[in-house]
Amino acid sequence: MYKRVRRRKVAEINVVPYIDVMLVLLIIFMVTAPLITQGVKVNLPKADAEALDKESKPxxxxxxxxxxxxxxxxxxxxxxxxxxxxxxxxxxxxLKVEPDTPVVVNGDGAVSYDAVIQLMVLLQQKAGVPSVGLMTDPGAK
Known part of the structure; x- marks a missing residue:
């Protein structure tokens, strides 16, 4: 007579469909992410800035x-x-002589935003300034 061989039940989850869904979602997010990070026109809030300490270096x-x-x-x-x-x-x-000296950028109100940013990048990359501040008019509100 024949012996009957019983197979054990296998409790595994087939993850291939989940991987397919995950890859599709990844592609969707990669395509839509640059669209989300585009600039939006906003009205920036107005706030008073703290002045530099009078005891600090000019x-x-x-x-x-x-x-x-x-x-x-x-x-x-x-x-x-x-x-x-x-x-x-x-x-x-x-800055080689006095490394603790603060560096600030003063941009005219009529100058383009690009010119101010280019000056900040120039100071950070070519001059090695660790942090650049922006000057504001203390009377403006």
Whole structure:
């Protein structure tokens, strides 16, 4: 006679369909993520900024005027217009001598946002400034 062989039941979950769904969702999120991160026009809130301590060193003020000219001032001194490379070189030299000096950017209200950002990138990448502050008008509300 024949012996009957009993098979054991296997308790496994087939995960292949779940992997397919996960890959489809991954592709959908990869396609839609750049669309979500696009800029949106908003009205920014107005707030009072804290002033630098009076006991701290006078800051290096890198400025951009409405014509796109660059200036560099220490404290209240004023300089002539200079190139972006000259600003970076002077800031880097000053920070080698006095590394704790704060650096702030003063952008004219009529200058483009791009010009202010380019000055900040220049100060961080070429001059090695660890953090750049933005100047505001204390009377503006």
């Amino acid at each position: 800051p290096l003020v890198a400025s951009v005027d409405a014509d796109g000219n660059y200036y560099l001032a220490v404290g209240t001194s004023k300089n002539e217009p200079m190139s972006a490379e000259q600003v970076a070189t002077l800031v880097a030299a000053h």
